[in-house]
Amino acid sequence: MPHDGMQGSGGMTRRRFLGFLAACAAVAAAPRSVAGNGAATLRLSGPPVAETLPLLRLVRTGALEAQGLTAAFTPWNSPDQLRALAAGGQIDAAVLSLAAAAVLSNRGLPVTLLALTAPPLWIVSSDPDLESLEQLEGQTVCLPFGPGEMPELLLRALSARTGVSYSLQHSGGGLETVLRLLLGKVRHVFLSEPAASLAVARSRESGGVLLEKRIDIRNAWAAAFPECPLLAHGVLAMLGPMSRAQEAREVLGAAYAAECGWVAAHPREAAALAGECYPALAAQTVEGLVPGTDIRLVMGEAGRDASRAFLRILLEQSPEAVGGRLPGPAFWGAAG
CATH class of the missing domain: 3.40.190.10 (Periplasmic binding protein-like II)
Structure with missing residues (x-):
């Protein structure tokens, strides 16, 4: 969302x-x-x-x-x-x-x-080997919306708890974020549904770089915050x-x-x-x-x-x- x-x-x-x-x-x-x-x-x-x-x-x-x-x-x-x-x-x-x-x-x-x-919230990526938040160490994740909005808040809280450090890049919204990913301008993006599934579907239609929903943020959150898994x-x-x-x-x-x-x-x-x-x-x-x-x-x-x-x-x-x-x-x- x-x-x-x-x-x-x-x-x-x-x-x-x-x-x-x-x-x-x-x-x-x-x-x-x-x-x-x-x-x-x-x-x-x-x-x-x-x-x-x-x-x-x-x-x-x-x-x-x-x-x-x-x-x-x-x-x-x-x-x-x-x-x-x-x-x-x-x-x-x-x-x-x-x-x-x-x-x-x-x-x-x-x-x-x-x-x-x-x-549901996802890290959608063109990296076929991405499986965990830890693998984003030192990489850039593109977010819909600007600083201080929910996507950034969630990823910064996860970074503070897990020690994983990544750079955050902002865009004007979910569809703009999808477009950046499809054009190869970014490798990893944070998306809610239905934008996450749309990005995956568009990548298959285009015949270019294949995208997948790689990290379920809800699962990553539950692992990082067992006292607040939901x-x-x-x-x-x-x-x-x-x-x-x-x-x-x-x-x-x-x-x-x-x-x-x-x-x-x-x-x-x-x-x-x-x-x-x-x-x-x-x-x-x-x-x-x-x-x-x-x-x-x-x-x-x-x-x-x-x-x-x-x-x-x-x-x-x-x-x-x-x-x-x-x-x-x-x-x-x-x-x-």
Whole structure:
């Protein structure tokens, strides 16, 4: 997943972001918009990853209407765009990284987790002999997005724990990273799904250098951090004043979990839904499927414990990555 921290490669800086929050305080306190049928409208958002598909399904089917809610969807394609949407009070719930949700919470935006996920993350490489993180010693890994975003945070935490030293190079996003790899400008890249599978498929189509998913970051993390083996780094979170609406949180959380099951059971229909609703996600389909549709929900106390442990590790490595402290209890109020 193109997850994020708080400092991108350009665009919205921390200072501008804090200014956004202050300027939009009145917006955040405003009543929720109401559709013509009298139902409150939840404004949903997500990046071009499989975990967004359940939100598209909710909007398309009107699954929330029986609970007095309607849903609308706005995609986000970069961390800066996500921050602008959140700070501007333009979205009520979003798929994003756990670290980004923590930063938003610690910067004064009400945030409550509805679901935790453990999306797949890969080192995709043209090196046929690459099998472990240790073999990246002294090499360069290209990352989607800029300094301070989730890919860098994860690899720096792994480097600090394992002692493996590698150089990190940044790009503008997952598809740009794939292109650099296909053109032979880099040998190793960090990618989430579906970009990782797309890179592998494109290399086979081109007849050039063969790429493979070589290192499963989730496995590397479990080996490096046995005290926190479950890498629950993705979330669906309610943002802004709606995060205080317990009934809406419960309805959306339950509906999202149900639609995750539908996506896993109907991968081709889910890919067709992406084609209709989210071109940037549909562009990453492989053989008519969106890789990663077997969404791994991390539920209950195990999920809360894993997420707290993960944030503590990031806090120790880079306090600014989570906003300087762990979020308060309300942050985890509905997760699991």
